[in-house]
């Protein structure tokens with residue numbers, strides 16, 4: 323059986339190496355995974371307690387509209403509940419956006435290099451992905467505005483950008499929006515929003531409320547530590563939600579995920595602590611990299627893309643043999659960089675110590 327012809331250009335997602343496989347391969351007891359921008363502190367203990375409540379309902383389909391989570395989240399975001407759309411991870415919201423709004427032959431603008439799911443979904447819909455190179459690791463909004471034409475339907479802005487961690491600020495975004503024509507949707511993917519500490523970061527929710535061209539994506543997979551549950555959401559004009567509900571699977575946000583997300587929202591101090599720990603971790607990485615004379619992109623996410631000055635694959639392998647899994651820049655379009663997720667203070671210490679060994683640098687001073 324031959325698949326749709328457009329699928330020939332669609333890459334298969336390459337997951338990071340699984341922990342157990344690395345342990346076996348290298349005969350290690352301890353492996354630290356800093357490859358997928360997950361929360362090293364897990365999730366709020368309130369989530370564990372909350373899940374018990376669902377025990378009696380495993381045989382019952384979830385409510386796809388997630389009414390309770392919708393109400394609670396809407397109140398926290400100060401928007402109407404009808405402005406929300408939930409997905410099986412924000413990955414699925416990306417997919418639904420492409421499904422709903424792209425027709426074959428249309429175009430979609432995104433950065434090169436950015437989160438790869440935008441391109442994948444655009445290609446699956448038989449559309450052209452117009453990729454505008456980053457400038458110093460930052461979205462080139464001028465270049466992206468110039469790339470928009472009458473065929474363009476969606477522009478994707480990953481803010482902070484994965485894998486560089488850089489942001490575009492409120493002023494830059496406002497200037498960009500002035501150049502965007504009426505027929506184009508601008509999707510602001512804010513998967514790492516809760517980690518951002520830069521005050522110049524845009525207030526995207528106010529933007530959504532006054533501009534129906536704007537869609538904001540967020541997730542419970544990152545700072546809330548619920549990646550395994552698969553739950554993310556989009557905030558957008560209710561007319562867009564109504565259209566997307568035509569393509570949404572009836573039970574796409576599962577019962578446990580909805581319950582876990584509600585419990586996670588109930589523990590803002592966990593989120594605050596993770597944000598603070600993350601910032602400390604980023605600052606520690608930055609201090610050490612400066613000391614070693616290595617460059618990196620300034621990150622507002624929970625990861626850092628740093629230039630090792632060597633083939634990324636060699637550094638990746640060296641760290642792997644020492645029980646540390648990072649993301650090789652080779653797979654991300656940065657052949658001498660690695661992307662490392664900020665871990666716990668102990669994991670960060672081990673990472674820096676082993677990176678020093680792999681790169682032949684002096685041991686970190688703490």
Ligand SMILES: Cc1ncc(COP(=O)(O)O)c(C=O)c1O
Pocket residue numbers: 358359410411412413414437480483484511513514540541542543549552553554
């Ligand atoms: C920028 C960005 N958007 C979206 C996602 C998808 O997150 P999820 O589907 O787990 O909500 C990720 C995951 O790494 C990401 O980095």
